[in-house]
Amino acid sequence: MKSLYERSLAVLPPVALRATNLGIVKGDGVYLTSEDGQRYLDFAAGVAVTNCGHNNPKIVAAIEKQLHLLVHGGHNVVYYPSYIELAEKLTKRVGKDYKVYFSNSGAEANEGAVKLALSVTKRNGIIAFSHSFHGRTLLTTALTASNSHYRENYENALPTVYHVDYPDIYNSKLSKHEEIEHCLNELQQLFKNIIAPSQVACIIVEPIQGEGGYVPAPKEFLVELRKICSQYKIMLIFDEIQSGYGRTGYLFAKDYYAVEPDILTSAKGIANGLPLSAVISKTEYMDQWSPGAHGGTFGGNPLACAAGVAVLDIMNNEFLADVRRKGKLFQQGLRQLQQKYSVISSVRGVGLMIGAEFRSVDEKKPLTELVTKIRQEALKRHLILLNCGVEHNVIRFIPPLVVKEAELQTALKVLNESIAASLTK
Ligand SMILES: Cc1ncc(COP(=O)(O)O)c(C=O)c1O
Incomplete structure (x- = not known):
C-alpha cells in the first residue's frame, strides 16, 4: 500500500514545503502516531500551534x-x-x-x-x-x-x-x-x-x-x-x-x-x-x-x-509558571550540550520558545547542512525537530507546552546522540 507521502506526489503541488515525509494518523499530548504505527515525540507542535497538547481532552x-x-x-x-x-x-x-x-x-x-x-x-x-x-x-x-x-x-x-x-x-x-x-x-x-x-x-x-x-x-x-x-x-x-x-x-x-x-x-x-x-x-x-x-x-x-x-x-497562571520552569530546565540542558559541542554557537529563548544556533567554531559560518543532518538523525530516533533562521542553521524547540520533564530529558538525550552521529558522518 502506498504511504500518504507517496499518494501526495500525484495530487499535491510542491509549493507546500513539508519538514518531514511522515504520514500522521493520530496525536495525543506531545506524541504523534504515524500511519505505520510508530510514535514520535513532537517538538514542532504543528509549528507552535498545539500548545495544550495534541487532542487535549478538555x-x-x-x-x-x-x-x-x-x-x-x-x-x-x-x-x-x-x-x-x-x-x-x-x-x-x-x-x-x-x-x-x-x-x-x-x-x-x-x-x-x-x-x-x-x-x-x-x-x-x-x-x-x-x-x-x-x-x-x-x-x-x-x-x-x-x-x-x-x-x-x-x-x-x-x-x-x-x-x-x-x-x-x-x-x-x-x-x-x-x-x-x-x-x-x-x-x-x-x-x-x-x-x-x-x-x-x-x-x-x-x-x-x-x-x-x-x-x-x-x-x-x-x-x-x-x-x-x-x-x-x-x-x-x-x-x-x-x-x-x-x-x-x-x-x-x-x-x-x-x-x-x-x-x-x-x-x-x-x-x-x-x-x-x-x-x-x-x-x-x-x-x-x-x-x-x-x-x-x-x-x-x-x-x-x-x-x-x-x-x-x-492557560492559567500555574500553567504559565510551569512553562517558564520547564523552559529554564531545557535551556540548561542545551547549555550543557553546548559545553560538549562547540558548534552550538548560541542557545536562547524565552519559556518554551527556544533556539540553538549552529556555526563553525573558527569562522562562525552557518552550519546549515549539519542542522539538516541533526534533524534527520533525530527523526530516525523518533524526535521531530524544525529549523529556522535566515541561514536555516537554528534548531527550534517548540514542544506542546504540556510536555513533561522526562520528555524534555528524552529530547535532550536524542539530540545529544543526533549531534554526535551527524558530526562523525
Ligand atoms: C510571526 C508569524 N507571523 C505570521 C505568521 C503567519 O501565520 P499563518 O501561517 O497562520 O498565516 C507566522 C507563521 O509561521 C508567524 O510565525
Missing part, C-alpha cells in the same frame, strides 16, 4: 459540545455564544479596555492589523524589520524579509514596506548597546531620508523573531520603539503569532517584556489547532474601524471559538 470535549449546537453562523450575519465568550475572556487577559476582531490565519490577522493602523492614522507608511516573517498573503509577503524566495516573482504585486535592521545580539559584532543603537539609528535615517514619521501608519515587529531564527529582541529596543511610536503617533504592532499563547510562559511576550503595543496579533495556539486568529487593540482604536472596513466569511468560527475558550481556561 478542548476536544468543548469542540464536540459546540459541534452539536452550531458549526457555522457567520460573524457578518449573527452573534453566537462561543464568539462572545472568547472575546470577553481574551480581552480581559490582554489588559484593560481592549477589543478583538477574529479571523482565520496569522497572515489574515496581520493584514487586519495593518488595515486597522492605516484606517486609524489615515497615513500610508508601513515599517517592518529585516529577517521578519509575517505571512504569505501579498501584504504579509511584503512585510516579510526572512527569505527572498518568498518574494520571488511576486515583487510587482507587493505594496511598499520599508525595512530596518532587527537587533540580533547573538550574531552581531557590536556590543548589545551598540547593536540596539545601530537599529534605532537606521529607523531615524529612514525617517530622515525616505519617509517622514508623520507619514508612517505603523511599525510591525515580532518581539521574538520566529522564522528569522528565534531571536528575542532586547527589552531596551522594544522600550525605545514604544517611545518613538508614541512620540510620532505611529501604531506599534506586535506580531505575536508565534510568540503568543503561553509559548514564552506568558500569555503574550508583551507581558514578559512589559511593553504594550497598540495592536497585537495572535493565531497559531489560540484554538490549539483549529483555524483562528485575532487582531487585538484598544477600544479607542477599534471603535474607529468602520463597519465593513474589514470582514470575512469564516473568521471566528463557532468550533474554533469554543476551542479558544477551553484553551484560555487551561
Whole structure:
C-alpha cells in the first residue's frame, strides 16, 4: 500500500514545503502516531500551534459540545455564544479596555492589523524589520524579509514596506548597546531620508523573531520603539503569532517584556489547532474601524471559538509558571550540550520558545547542512525537530507546552546522540 507521502506526489503541488515525509494518523499530548504505527515525540507542535497538547481532552470535549449546537453562523450575519465568550475572556487577559476582531490565519490577522493602523492614522507608511516573517498573503509577503524566495516573482504585486535592521545580539559584532543603537539609528535615517514619521501608519515587529531564527529582541529596543511610536503617533504592532499563547510562559511576550503595543496579533495556539486568529487593540482604536472596513466569511468560527475558550481556561497562571520552569530546565540542558559541542554557537529563548544556533567554531559560518543532518538523525530516533533562521542553521524547540520533564530529558538525550552521529558522518 502506498504511504500518504507517496499518494501526495500525484495530487499535491510542491509549493507546500513539508519538514518531514511522515504520514500522521493520530496525536495525543506531545506524541504523534504515524500511519505505520510508530510514535514520535513532537517538538514542532504543528509549528507552535498545539500548545495544550495534541487532542487535549478538555478542548476536544468543548469542540464536540459546540459541534452539536452550531458549526457555522457567520460573524457578518449573527452573534453566537462561543464568539462572545472568547472575546470577553481574551480581552480581559490582554489588559484593560481592549477589543478583538477574529479571523482565520496569522497572515489574515496581520493584514487586519495593518488595515486597522492605516484606517486609524489615515497615513500610508508601513515599517517592518529585516529577517521578519509575517505571512504569505501579498501584504504579509511584503512585510516579510526572512527569505527572498518568498518574494520571488511576486515583487510587482507587493505594496511598499520599508525595512530596518532587527537587533540580533547573538550574531552581531557590536556590543548589545551598540547593536540596539545601530537599529534605532537606521529607523531615524529612514525617517530622515525616505519617509517622514508623520507619514508612517505603523511599525510591525515580532518581539521574538520566529522564522528569522528565534531571536528575542532586547527589552531596551522594544522600550525605545514604544517611545518613538508614541512620540510620532505611529501604531506599534506586535506580531505575536508565534510568540503568543503561553509559548514564552506568558500569555503574550508583551507581558514578559512589559511593553504594550497598540495592536497585537495572535493565531497559531489560540484554538490549539483549529483555524483562528485575532487582531487585538484598544477600544479607542477599534471603535474607529468602520463597519465593513474589514470582514470575512469564516473568521471566528463557532468550533474554533469554543476551542479558544477551553484553551484560555487551561492557560492559567500555574500553567504559565510551569512553562517558564520547564523552559529554564531545557535551556540548561542545551547549555550543557553546548559545553560538549562547540558548534552550538548560541542557545536562547524565552519559556518554551527556544533556539540553538549552529556555526563553525573558527569562522562562525552557518552550519546549515549539519542542522539538516541533526534533524534527520533525530527523526530516525523518533524526535521531530524544525529549523529556522535566515541561514536555516537554528534548531527550534517548540514542544506542546504540556510536555513533561522526562520528555524534555528524552529530547535532550536524542539530540545529544543526533549531534554526535551527524558530526562523525
Ligand atoms: C510571526 C508569524 N507571523 C505570521 C505568521 C503567519 O501565520 P499563518 O501561517 O497562520 O498565516 C507566522 C507563521 O509561521 C508567524 O510565525
